[in-house]
Amino acid sequence: MVASLRPVALAKSRLVPVAEPWSSLVPGGGLRRGSTVTVHARPGLGGLSVALSLLGEASAQGHWVAVVGVDDPGVVAMSDLGVDLRRVLFVPRPRGAWAEAAADLLDGVDLVVVRPPSRCSHGAARKLMDRVRERGTELIALTEPNAPWPLPADLSLHLTASRWVMSSRLDARYVTLRVGGRGEAARRGEHVVMVPDVRGRAVAR
Amino acid sequence: MERLLALWVGPLCEERPDGSTLRDHLRLLDALTALCPFVEPVRLGLCVLPLRGPSRFFGGDDAVYAAVRGIVRDVLGLELSLGVAEGLFCAELAARQGVVVPAGETTAFRRRQPLAALGHKELATTGRRLGLYSVGDFADLDAARVAERFSAAVRVLHRVARGELAELPGQRDTRLAARLRSARGEDVVGDEQTGFFGQRSAGDERAQAAAHRVRHRLGPEGVLVARLHGGRVPEDRATLSPWGSPSREVRDDAPWPGRLAGPSPITSLHQPVAVELRDEHDEPVRMGARGSLSAAPTSLVLLRGSRRAVTWFAGPWPLVERWWTAPRRRAHLQVLLDGGEAMLLCAEAGRWWLVGVYD
Numbered sequence: 001m002v003a004s005l006r007p008v009a010l011a012k013s014r015l016v017p018v019a020e021p022w023s024s025l026v027p028g029g030g031l032r033r034g035s036t037v038t039v040h041a042r043p044g045l046g047g048l049s050v051a052l053s054l055l056g057e058a059s060a061q062g063h064w065v066a067v068v069g070v071d072d073p074g075v076v077a078m079s080d081l082g083v084d085l086r087r088v089l090f091v092p093r094p095r096g097a098w099a100e101a102a103a104d105l106l107d108g109v110d111l112v113v114v115r116p117p118s119r120c121s122h123g124a125a126r127k128l129m130d131r132v133r134e135r136g137t138e139l140i141a142l143t144e145p146n147a148p149w150p151l152p153a154d155l156s157l158h159l160t161a162s163r164w165v166m167s168s169r170l171d172a173r174y175v176t177l178r179v180g181g182r183g184e185a186a187r188r189g190e191h192v193v194m195v196p197d198v199r200g201r202a203v204a205r
Numbered sequence: 206m207e208r209l210l211a212l213w214v215g216p217l218c219e220e221r222p223d224g225s226t227l228r229d230h231l232r233l234l235d236a237l238t239a240l241c242p243f244v245e246p247v248r249l250g251l252c253v254l255p256l257r258g259p260s261r262f263f264g265g266d267d268a269v270y271a272a273v274r275g276i277v278r279d280v281l282g283l284e285l286s287l288g289v290a291e292g293l294f295c296a297e298l299a300a301r302q303g304v305v306v307p308a309g310e311t312t313a314f315r316r317r318q319p320l321a322a323l324g325h326k327e328l329a330t331t332g333r334r335l336g337l338y339s340v341g342d343f344a345d346l347d348a349a350r351v352a353e354r355f356s357a358a359v360r361v362l363h364r365v366a367r368g369e370l371a372e373l374p375g376q377r378d379t380r381l382a383a384r385l386r387s388a389r390g391e392d393v394v395g396d397e398q399t400g401f402f403g404q405r406s407a408g409d410e411r412a413q414a415a416a417h418r419v420r421h422r423l424g425p426e427g428v429l430v431a432r433l434h435g436g437r438v439p440e441d442r443a444t445l446s447p448w449g450s451p452s453r454e455v456r457d458d459a460p461w462p463g464r465l466a467g468p469s470p471i472t473s474l475h476q477p478v479a480v481e482l483r484d485e486h487d488e489p490v491r492m493g494a495r496g497s498l499s500a501a502p503t504s505l506v507l508l509r510g511s512r513r514a515v516t517w518f519a520g521p522w523p524l525v526e527r528w529w530t531a532p533r534r535r536a537h538l539q540v541l542l543d544g545g546e547a548m549l550l551c552a553e554a555g556r557w558w559l560v561g562v563y564d
Contacts, residue, residue, distance in 0.1 A: 044546030048564040049471045064412035074473035074561060075431040075443040089416050090429040090445060101419050101427070108415020110408075162545055169467050169519040170539050170547055170563065196468035196563075 019057035021204035033136040041159035053202040056082030064109035080200025099124040119147040155181035206291040211300035213286040218250030227388035248378040292371030316341025439469040470561025477558035481506040492552040496523035517541040
């Protein structure tokens with residue numbers, strides 16, 4: 001019994017956990033350690049919510065996470081997305097040293113969200129992705145159309161559209177995203193998720 | 206002068222050593238805030254609220270009294286003594302006596318109170334010798350004679366007796382708001398970040414080491430940690446403080462009536478940006494005194510000069526905080542721009558501020 005469970009446990013530990021709706025959209029139901037994810041979106045479309053919601057389950061399960069280059073994080077919204085704020089390190093204004101700060105953090109935490117303040121060079125991206133692979137951690141790069149991530153990522157979430165649902169206030173937002181990436185990206189193609197829903201969570205439509 | 210509804214809850218006047226008195230006050234104030242946002246704790250056991258607004262809303266004074274009695278019974282299981290009069294001095298007396306002083310009759314009510322109601326022993330004794338028995342007798346005394354015979358403190362009481370001042374000096378406990386705040390669960394703790402249950406795992410140690418490196422690289426403000434606490438709007442509820450600095454550990458288990466509903470912005474500007482809202486005639490949209498907009502906004506002008514069309518808006522939601530912060534009047538508004546971006550704006554101090562973005 002123990003023997004038969006073991007390989008599963010090993011395979012699991014190679015994944016950084018993500019919750020629904022992401023777990024059904026990514027291969028293996030989690031983020032493979034050592035891989036890089038890009039979240040690509042026009043500003044205001046919901047990219048930041050998507051990127052930060054990927055931290056929720058991991059932080060809740062005891063993993064440390066970090067957020068680099070996000071100037072004014074809405075921590076109430078992050079908490080609503082399921083992020084355990086007790087294990088989040090914020091580096092809001094890394095100035096010119098965002099890549100170095102991200103590299104430092106990749107040595108110590110399991111997930112790093114980075115929003116490069118300017119176009120990321122090929123060399124900097126390569127270095128970070130190598131570091132991630134070497135450390136078995138996870139990098140989530142949030143990028144915009146005028147400054148895309150210069151290298152192909154293991155998994156990419158490309159936000160193509162979003163639509164708010166309103167009543168007497170903003171209630172929820174449907175976000176359309178294209179899932180792609182290298183290798184066995186399980187559910188390629190276009191998906192719609194709700195982020196945030198009326199309680200601030202990310203949920204499957 | 207404004208008619209005040211005063212609530213006198215005898216059992217709450219004496220502070221119990223276990224802190225439960227303050228907690229009871231918080232529960233009561235939170236419940237009453239749902240009835241009227243202007244409720245104010247005056248001293249332990251005494252709080253007041255203006256009668257006019259809730260009375261209009263509930264359809265009459267009697268309905269408000271019933272609602273208040275119901276709240277005190279439900280929340281504390283206690284009966285209270287309730288009174289109405291103009292000004293805090295008379296409102297407290299009315300509450301202690303359980304009288305509703307009809308509109309316009311506060312002066313007569315004040316004048317027939319015994320001189321001791323002014324709470325000054327020396328005045329009461331000396332007054333008796335002079336044949337002054339009631340507040341009215343004292344009020345009729347010429348101000349110049351009062352100045353000759355009595356101390357500065359009594360001269361102030363004379364003005365209260367004449368109705369020139371609405372409240373006694375020291376009638377309010379000025380430290381009460383701060384004490385209620387701390388009873389809500391803000392305790393100063395020294396810290397480095399700790400893991401669950403205050404123990405540090407290997408993962409915690411690694412994360413701390415990484416944070417050290419980044420702080421070394423970027424300076425003491427380089428790495429921040431977040432905490433949540435009570436508040437009605439997202440920008441009030443979060444604190445980002447330097448990692449490793451002593452910080453306020455705050456619990457957030459109290460209900461906050463009137464909290465801004467729905468999702469919170471994922472970007473919450475720690476320094477709000479001044480913006481302008483314009484209507485269809487390109488006139489600035491302003492907040493009126495009664496909590497409504499001067500016109501529907503059709504465009505948003507960022508001070509960098511870029512201008513965006515507003516396709517939809519919701520609010521404003523006025524927010525008046527009286528007792529746990531310095532008085533602030535704010536109103537929040539959600540706007541949707543032509544590109545689909547959603548933003549949270551706040552009107553304060555006569556202008557609009559961008560406080561959040563729902564990216």
